[in-house]
Amino acid sequence: MLLKLAWRNLWRNRTRTWLSALVIAIGLVAMIFMDTMMVGMNTNMVKNATDSLMGHAQMHALGFRDEQDVKLTINDLDQALLQLEKHPDLKARSLRIVTQSMLSSSGGGEPVLSLGVDPEEEQLLSKFDEAIIEGEYLDSVSGQKLILGWKLAEKLELGLGDRLVLTAADAESGEMVQELFRLSGIFKTGEEKMDASMVLVARKTLQSMLKLEGRIHQIALRYSKLTQDGTPVNPLKKPDDSSKNELLLWTELMPSLYMISQMTDLSMAIMGTILFLIIALGITNTLLMGLYERMFEFGVIKSIGTTPWQAARIMLFEAVCLGFVSIIVGLILALFVTALFANYGIDYTGIEFSGVTFQEKIYPSYKWSRLVLYPFMSLGFTLLASLYPAFKLWKMLPVEALRKRKF
Amino acid sequence: MEETVIVAHKIFKAFGEGETEIQALRNVDLDIKRGDFAAIVGPSGSGKTTLLNILCGLDNVSSGEIKVSGRSLQEMSGSELAQFRREHIGLVFQAYNLIPVLTVLENIEYVMLLQHVPAAERKERVHTFLAELGLEGKENRFPAELSGGQQQRVAIARAMVSKPDIILADEPTANLDSETGGQLLEMMRKFNEELKMTFVFSTHDPQIMERAKRLITLTDGRIVSDELK
Ligand SMILES: Nc1ncnc2c1ncn2[C@@H]1O[C@H](COP(=O)(O)OP(=O)(O)OP(=O)(O)O)[C@@H](O)[C@H]1O
Ligand SMILES: [Mg+2]
Numbered sequence: 001m002l003l004k005l006a007w008r009n010l011w012r013n014r015t016r017t018w019l020s021a022l023v024i025a026i027g028l029v030a031m032i033f034m035d036t037m038m039v040g041m042n043t044n045m046v047k048n049a050t051d052s053l054m055g056h057a058q059m060h061a062l063g064f065r066d067e068q069d070v071k072l073t074i075n076d077l078d079q080a081l082l083q084l085e086k087h088p089d090l091k092a093r094s095l096r097i098v099t100q101s102m103l104s105s106s107g108g109g110e111p112v113l114s115l116g117v118d119p120e121e122e123q124l125l126s127k128f129d130e131a132i133i134e135g136e137y138l139d140s141v142s143g144q145k146l147i148l149g150w151k152l153a154e155k156l157e158l159g160l161g162d163r164l165v166l167t168a169a170d171a172e173s174g175e176m177v178q179e180l181f182r183l184s185g186i187f188k189t190g191e192e193k194m195d196a197s198m199v200l201v202a203r204k205t206l207q208s209m210l211k212l213e214g215r216i217h218q219i220a221l222r223y224s225k226l227t228q229d230g231t232p233v234n235p236l237k238k239p240d241d242s243s244k245n246e247l248l249l250w251t252e253l254m255p256s257l258y259m260i261s262q263m264t265d266l267s268m269a270i271m272g273t274i275l276f277l278i279i280a281l282g283i284t285n286t287l288l289m290g291l292y293e294r295m296f297e298f299g300v301i302k303s304i305g306t307t308p309w310q311a312a313r314i315m316l317f318e319a320v321c322l323g324f325v326s327i328i329v330g331l332i333l334a335l336f337v338t339a340l341f342a343n344y345g346i347d348y349t350g351i352e353f354s355g356v357t358f359q360e361k362i363y364p365s366y367k368w369s370r371l372v373l374y375p376f377m378s379l380g381f382t383l384l385a386s387l388y389p390a391f392k393l394w395k396m397l398p399v400e401a402l403r404k405r406k407f
Numbered sequence: 408m409e410e411t412v413i414v415a416h417k418i419f420k421a422f423g424e425g426e427t428e429i430q431a432l433r434n435v436d437l438d439i440k441r442g443d444f445a446a447i448v449g450p451s452g453s454g455k456t457t458l459l460n461i462l463c464g465l466d467n468v469s470s471g472e473i474k475v476s477g478r479s480l481q482e483m484s485g486s487e488l489a490q491f492r493r494e495h496i497g498l499v500f501q502a503y504n505l506i507p508v509l510t511v512l513e514n515i516e517y518v519m520l521l522q523h524v525p526a527a528e529r530k531e532r533v534h535t536f537l538a539e540l541g542l543e544g545k546e547n548r549f550p551a552e553l554s555g556g557q558q559q560r561v562a563i564a565r566a567m568v569s570k571p572d573i574i575l576a577d578e579p580t581a582n583l584d585s586e587t588g589g590q591l592l593e594m595m596r597k598f599n600e601e602l603k604m605t606f607v608f609s610t611h612d613p614q615i616m617e618r619a620k621r622l623i624t625l626t627d628g629r630i631v632s633d634e635l636k
Pocket of ligand 2: 455456457577
């Protein structure tokens with residue numbers, strides 16, 4: 001009965017109700033839309049980061065990441081590879097030699113990070129093959145070909161076919177060793193670090209140069225099944241300490257990137273609260289207006305035996321009804337707006353953000369939990385908005401309310 | 408033996424404080440017996456509304472004591488008073504008694520719903536009163552679609568269906584023309600005779616006063632006469 005009364009009261013002033021509902025609905029749409037864009041942006045950033053070199057996870061010998069010591073290769077490689085082979089979700093892996101070295105040409109020298117890779121394996125982990133702008137990608141696991149980024153090429157004034165010398169410390173004696181390479185390709189990944197200070201060469205060549213035959217510094221992994229956050233659904237079990245190896249997910253390898261996605265969650269929560277609070281104040285105002293207009297009526301309702309709490313409930317029910325109407329309107333609008341942007345995307349390509357460059361358009365992406373959370377949030381805030389009017393109604397003395405009407 | 412429904416003893420009621428204090432009721436003693444059909448009359452500002460409000464616990468007294476159906480009103484909380492009125496007192500105001508968004512049927516049912524009267528009995532009681540009041544066929548109309556007289560009759564039906572001990576009506580006919588007002592009063596009188604329902608109402612209208620069985624006259628907040636006819 002009280003609910004029926006509230007529902008009918010709500011539709012007494014249709015314009016006002018629709019306007020209030022629209023305000024709440026637009027708030028809801030804004031939240032859902034911003035959220036889907038944020039999720040889309042995060043997905044995009046994570047994808048860029050994990051697709052370009054890092055992979056979804058990497059294995060190293062313990063200590064290698066900190067010390068970059070050329071001697072610290074993965075322990076018991078055969079056993080480690082066996083483990084990897086057994087995992088059903090592993091899509092690709094690349095075994096890499098990673099070493100700090102000096103690249104010199106006739107035009108001068110530059111410190112670089114050298115990667116020794118199997119070009120075929122590496123193709124599945126990073127996009128150097130697609131990023132070649134001049135010459136060609138590596139074609140063999142051995143040989144003297146070398147590719148590097150366009151910025152480095154520019155700095156050293158290099159052209160295809162130029163002779164280059166890599167100098168690095170070997171793993172046995174730590175003495176400097178040198179190897180002659182020929183520039184066969186120049187890439188442009190869009191990522192500063194890679195384009196300015198990274199070279200790729202054949203893995204076997206680098207292994208023998210550094211006296212690391214059969215040994216590996218880094219295994220980069222790609223999983224086939226990922227959650228919406230971009231983390232693997234079934235990550236590999238971490239090796240125990242006795243293996244002296246470590247296996248880290250991208251969230252641990254690049255904590256700042258992971259932090260951003262966590263931070264956006266927090267900032268969305270704060271923004272949402274502020275937005276809904278403002279809306280709630282507006283709704284409170286509207287409900288109060290409705291209360292004052294119907295003062296006499298509520299006086300009658302209370303005089304004929306409606307208890308204060310029952311009267312207050314009429315107001316709360318009104319708010320709940322308003323909330324539900326708003327949510328339905330809001331969800332329809334939100335689906336429409338995000339569907340629109342999902343078709344066209346938003347073009348941020350080429351803009352760098354915390355070390356990652358957007359390479360693709362951003363498409364809004366849903367997190368289903370949010371599609372439930374935000375409507376509940378708007379319902380909650382609408383209810384919150386009705387607390388004060390409901391309290392007024394609860395406290396209101398019927399005699400005073402009855403006096404409000406002059407006949 | 409005559410049963411007393413309301414006992415008011417040494418009622419004082421003041422509004423405001425200090426220089427602006429208004430003594431709306433001064434030393435009012437009043438007994439209402441079951442079956443009374445009493446009119447409270449007096450000039451404007453004499454305290455009729457104030458007295459009726461106090462008799463049903465809508466307003467509180469400055470001093471004095473009121474018992475309705477044996478219960479002292481002063482001791483009750485807001486929620487207890489509401490429930491007490493729901494069970495024991497029917498109220499009719501001058502106008503706009505009905506909840507505009509509810510139909511005639513729903514308006515009459517409202518109090519019974521709060522009282523948790525079973526559906527079958529609700530229906531029966533509603534239809535009895537609609538027939539008595541000549542409002543058959545109007546149960547699904549909204550108040551705005553009724554004439555003022557019809558609205559007041561629905562208000563009386565609403566007050567009656569909950570089977571209260573007494574009905575208090577503040578100028579129930581003031582917004583009606585004298586003919587409709589007369590009819591409304593006839594109806595109340597009929598319920599008084601046939602169902603022994605106790606009525607106390609205030610009025611300005613001499614024609615209405617004539618039909619009362621008891622006339623209580625207020626002047627400046629005092630009862631100056633109380634006569635049975
Ligand atoms: N809330 C209030 N605050 C101050 N004074 C009030 C209040 N209510 C009533 N009064 C005063 O109390 C006195 C009695 O008022 P009351 O409304 O009971 O008179 P009444 O007999 O019902 O008059 P009317 O015939 O005009 O309805 C009047 O002087 C009025 O001004
Ligand atoms: Mg009055």
